[in-house]
Amino acid sequence: MKMFADNGTLQIPSPIKLPTESDKSIVVKRLFCHKGHSLITKRAKFNGHAGVYLKVRAAAGEGLLFASAIYGDRSLVVPELDLVKGELLEFFCPVCGEKLPVYAPCQCGGDLIALFPDEKADFANSIGICNRAGCYKSQLILNNELVPMASLEDRPLDL
Numbered sequence: 001m002k003m004f005a006d007n008g009t010l011q012i013p014s015p016i017k018l019p020t021e022s023d024k025s026i027v028v029k030r031l032f033c034h035k036g037h038s039l040i041t042k043r044a045k046f047n048g049h050a051g052v053y054l055k056v057r058a059a060a061g062e063g064l065l066f067a068s069a070i071y072g073d074r075s076l077v078v079p080e081l082d083l084v085k086g087e088l089l090e091f092f093c094p095v096c097g098e099k100l101p102v103y104a105p106c107q108c109g110g111d112l113i114a115l116f117p118d119e120k121a122d123f124a125n126s127i128g129i130c131n132r133a134g135c136y137k138s139q140l141i142l143n144n145e146l147v148p149m150a151s152l153e154d155r156p157l158d159l
Contacts, residue, residue, distance in 0.1 A: 033093035034121035055092040085134035
């Protein structure tokens, strides 16, 4: 696989099983900061899908983080930084530079940072990602209800 596609986007292969048409995976196609800026980019693709991008601050500095938009896929790349497992990170909107809001505490002691599937920020409909490097806990909240990964195949979702 070539590192860059013909249009210049970074192609990132995933070591996990690729989703097929019969899989019931969720691909987040719309994701926004609390100010309404899109966090989806075609600059990095994961398994053929546009990725999520965030500005991240770590002890080593700041840079962009690109992550898979497939809910549950842990693939990500931070080209400008080496993240240290266990380090608490700060996440910002790459467009407006605003620090992303905390939704709730994570079980690991970090914080779940809120991202929104609609331009209007609503914590009752959000995705929470942990700010601790190496912690892959996340939460999908729909209509103020926590949606466990196991129940996703029974729910019609369009994110």
